Amino acid sequence: MVTSATAPAVFDLEARLDLYRVQLTLRKFEARAYDLFLENLVKGTSHLSLGQEAIAAGVAAAMRPDDWTFATYRGHAHTLARGVPMTPVMAELLGRTNGLMAGKGGSMHLTSVEHGVMGSYAIIGAHLPIACGAAWSAQYRGTDQVAVCFFGDGSVNIGAFHEALNFAAIWKLPVVFICENNLWMEYTRTSEVTAVANPAADRASAYGLESIIVDGNDAEAVYAVASAAIERARAGEGPSMIEATTYRHGGHSRADPGKYRPDSEVAEWLAKDPIPRYRAFLLEVGATEEQLVAIEEDVTAAVERAVDEAKAGDVPGEEYLMKDLWADGGSSWRN
Amino acid sequence: MAQLTYREAIARGIAQEMQRDQSVVMIGEDIGAAGGVFKGTVGLFDEFGPLRVRDTPISEQAILGAAMGAAMTGLRPIAEIMFADFFAVCWDIVANEIAKSRYMTNGQVSFPLVIRSGNGGGLRFGAQHSQSVENWAMMVPGLKVVVPSNAVDVIGLMAASVRDNDPVIFLEEKALYASKMDVPDGEIVDELGKASVLRQGADATMVALGNMVPRSMAAAEKLAEEGIDCTVVDLRSLVPLDVTTVLREVGSTGHLFTVEENPRLLGWGAELASIVAEEAFYDLDGPIVRITTPHIPLPAADALEDMAIPSVGRIVESVSKAMNA
Ligand SMILES: Cc1ncc(C[n+]2csc(CCOP(=O)(O)OP(=O)(O)O)c2C)c(N)n1
Numbered sequence: 309m310v311t312s313a314t315a316p317a318v319f320d321l322e323a324r325l326d327l328y329r330v331q332l333t334l335r336k337f338e339a340r341a342y343d344l345f346l347e348n349l350v351k352g353t354s355h356l357s358l359g360q361e362a363i364a365a366g367v368a369a370a371m372r373p374d375d376w377t378f379a380t381y382r383g384h385a386h387t388l389a390r391g392v393p394m395t396p397v398m399a400e401l402l403g404r405t406n407g408l409m410a411g412k413g414g415s416m417h418l419t420s421v422e423h424g425v426m427g428s429y430a431i432i433g434a435h436l437p438i439a440c441g442a443a444w445s446a447q448y449r450g451t452d453q454v455a456v457c458f459f460g461d462g463s464v465n466i467g468a469f470h471e472a473l474n475f476a477a478i479w480k481l482p483v484v485f486i487c488e489n490n491l492w493m494e495y496t497r498t499s500e501v502t503a504v505a506n507p508a509a510d511r512a513s514a515y516g517l518e519s520i521i522v523d524g525n526d527a528e529a530v531y532a533v534a535s536a537a538i539e540r541a542r543a544g545e546g547p548s549m550i551e552a553t554t555y556r557h558g559g560h561s562r563a564d565p566g567k568y569r570p571d572s573e574v575a576e577w578l579a580k581d582p583i584p585r586y587r588a589f590l591l592e593v594g595a596t597e598e599q600l601v602a603i604e605e606d607v608t609a610a611v612e613r614a615v616d617e618a619k620a621g622d623v624p625g626e627e628y629l630m631k632d633l634w635a636d637g638g639s640s641w642r643n
Numbered sequence: 644m645a646q647l648t649y650r651e652a653i654a655r656g657i658a659q660e661m662q663r664d665q666s667v668v669m670i671g672e673d674i675g676a677a678g679g680v681f682k683g684t685v686g687l688f689d690e691f692g693p694l695r696v697r698d699t700p701i702s703e704q705a706i707l708g709a710a711m712g713a714a715m716t717g718l719r720p721i722a723e724i725m726f727a728d729f730f731a732v733c734w735d736i737v738a739n740e741i742a743k744s745r746y747m748t749n750g751q752v753s754f755p756l757v758i759r760s761g762n763g764g765g766l767r768f769g770a771q772h773s774q775s776v777e778n779w780a781m782m783v784p785g786l787k788v789v790v791p792s793n794a795v796d797v798i799g800l801m802a803a804s805v806r807d808n809d810p811v812i813f814l815e816e817k818a819l820y821a822s823k824m825d826v827p828d829g830e831i832v833d834e835l836g837k838a839s840v841l842r843q844g845a846d847a848t849m850v851a852l853g854n855m856v857p858r859s860m861a862a863a864e865k866l867a868e869e870g871i872d873c874t875v876v877d878l879r880s881l882v883p884l885d886v887t888t889v890l891r892e893v894g895s896t897g898h899l900f901t902v903e904e905n906p907r908l909l910g911w912g913a914e915l916a917s918i919v920a921e922e923a924f925y926d927l928d929g930p931i932v933r934i935t936t937p938h939i940p941l942p943a944a945d946a947l948e949d950m951a952i953p954s955v956g957r958i959v960e961s962v963s964k965a966m967n968a
Contacts (some may be wrong), residue, residue, distance in 0.1 A: 408749075412748070419752070420751070421752060434708065437705045437736065438711050449718075468735075471705035474700060633785055636808075639784070
């Protein structure tokens with residue numbers, strides 16, 4: 309196993325400002341989505357990546373447009389980071405026809421095939437084998453596309469995780485697994501129910517995968533390890549596991565205030581918030597305060613526009629209910 | 644024309660599709676050089692090679708997850724789950740992932756894949772290797788369910804399943820693997836959702852599936868000797884369900900008997916009975932009768948297994964009793 313060193317300086321200032329913009333977009337989008345929950349405009353449940361944005365942003369920057377993302381129910385950030393516009397994502401949360409899936413999927417199932425976002429899956433572990441399948445298809449067709457699969461630290465104890473890792477290794481599949489280790493499952497600490505110290509990385513090395521641990525609150529470090537893993541996969545050298553250490557600022561889901569976590573732990577991680585940290589770094593490497601403020605104002609305005617556009621969408625009518633179960637567009641099971 | 648077994652028809656049907664379309668690939672346990680535990684894939688590894696006929700570890704979730712991911716990115720996989728009972732260890736991938744994803748993405752993804760599996764009893768394998776699970780599959784929105792009863796249908800329905808753009812659960816009846824019939828040369832392509840009327844009679848309509856089809860045909864011969872002239876409908880697929888044919892054939896005799904190998908509760912015949920009761924009630928001249936395996940796991944001993952699965956004798960008895968009531 310490798311613990312990553314500091315990222316090499318592969319970024320020019322413009323790329324760095326972009327990376328800042330993406331992280332900030334994820335942050336402000338989700339903060340606004342949370343407000344809309346509180347206003348009861350977003351129904352059901354939802355899982356935010358507040359605090360974890362550097363991972364989705366750093367990995368997406370390392371991907372080619374035709375690579376594939378497989379995400380979990382905590383997938384807003386991973387979807388937006390691939391370039392999916394905010395309006396259809398917000399509209400999906402609001403259950404409107406201008407949503408990514410016209411309201412039929414909701415927060416936990418964001419998908420935009422056009423952007424390589426091949427789905428967000430809400431059964432723990434299930435999408436690891438599915439990502440292997442996409443990788444198998446790329447390998448068979450010789451397209452050199454790579455499948456990237458995100459999941460949480462709590463997902464390492466379910467069978468599908470283990471089946472997928474072995475499967476990816478024996479077929480040398482072009483897949484990169486990314487464990488966002490935020491230390492907690494829902495309300496239980498993963499370390500209390502997991503026999504090894506590094507939940508994903510320790511297991512992955514046992515299955516013969518290249519295994520890397522990285523500071524998940526450092527977007528450039530994430531970018532660096534993700535680029536290396538993706539290029540390895542693309543070159544036919546097989547799968548990797550990246551375990552990115554991070555922390556969610558809020559509760560597990562909308563309904564959870566996250567009170568089971570010690571205040572001191574929360575405070576310690578808030579101090580490591582990836583976004584202010586990256587902002588400070590940018591000022592050190594030559595960005596100006598004006599440049600950063602301009603990005604911040606821009607993102608805030610873009611989020612507000614997305615909210616307005618999403619709210620202006622129609623509520624889906626009955627014509628959506630019975631469509632698209634089958635490839636013929638319908639849902640008929642009899643003649 | 645050649646005599647083929649049901650098992651040989653599997654390989655021929657798959658080969659026909661693999662020759663036609665490079666995107667058709669197979670995965671499963673022991674399907675390669677070994678030719679499958681039921682020898683349903685013999686010859687395919689030699690003809691198409693290890694990249695298209697790929698052996699896997701014993702990882703049913705990985706097999707079906709991989710089939711799903713491949714199907715949504717341009718391949719048309721045929722995956723094998725060795726025994727249909729094993730669906731229980733990968734049912735999440737089938738029922739939550741494959742079946743739901745097209746609907747919940749508002750049609751963004753398609754799953755042109757086939758999952759083949761050895762289904763049903765008759766081989767004295769005991770409870771965990773013998774169940775008829777067609778009703779498990781039928782109750783999941785988003786799955787098509789096909790169960791051929793003879794070698795020609797195996798080929799034609801395999802072709803239709805592989806060419807279909809939706810996920811198909813293709814249940815191969817273990818008890819029929821050794822059955823033989825004359826099969827025409829050349830390409831055979833059938834259609835999903837069309838039942839076959841195998842025998843036309845004036846008095847009663849039996850609707851059967853898979854392994855229950857030849858038994859129903861044999862029962863119909865015996866019943867004819869008693870003066871009860873039966874129609875036998877081979878449903879062939881549960882989803883799509885050919886309700887039109889069933890209603891027509893029930894309408895012409897006034898009696899419906901379903902002959903089902905699945906355990907009693909919520910077997911496919913229950914759905915059919917409900918449709919007929921709702922839509923053809925006034926065509927009926929007597930109660931609808933379901934002839935099924937009892938609601939028990941299948942026992943291993945041949946004497947007990949034979950009592951459990953509807954036999955020719957039990958079908959004759961049930962029909963005769965109801966028709967003479
Ligand atoms: C098979 C399954 N079991 C349980 C759940 C309920 N559940 C949803 S999220 C979650 C915790 C997952 O924790 P982790 O994998 O660390 O991901 P995180 O939520 O932290 O991103 C649980 C138990 C589920 N969705 N699927």
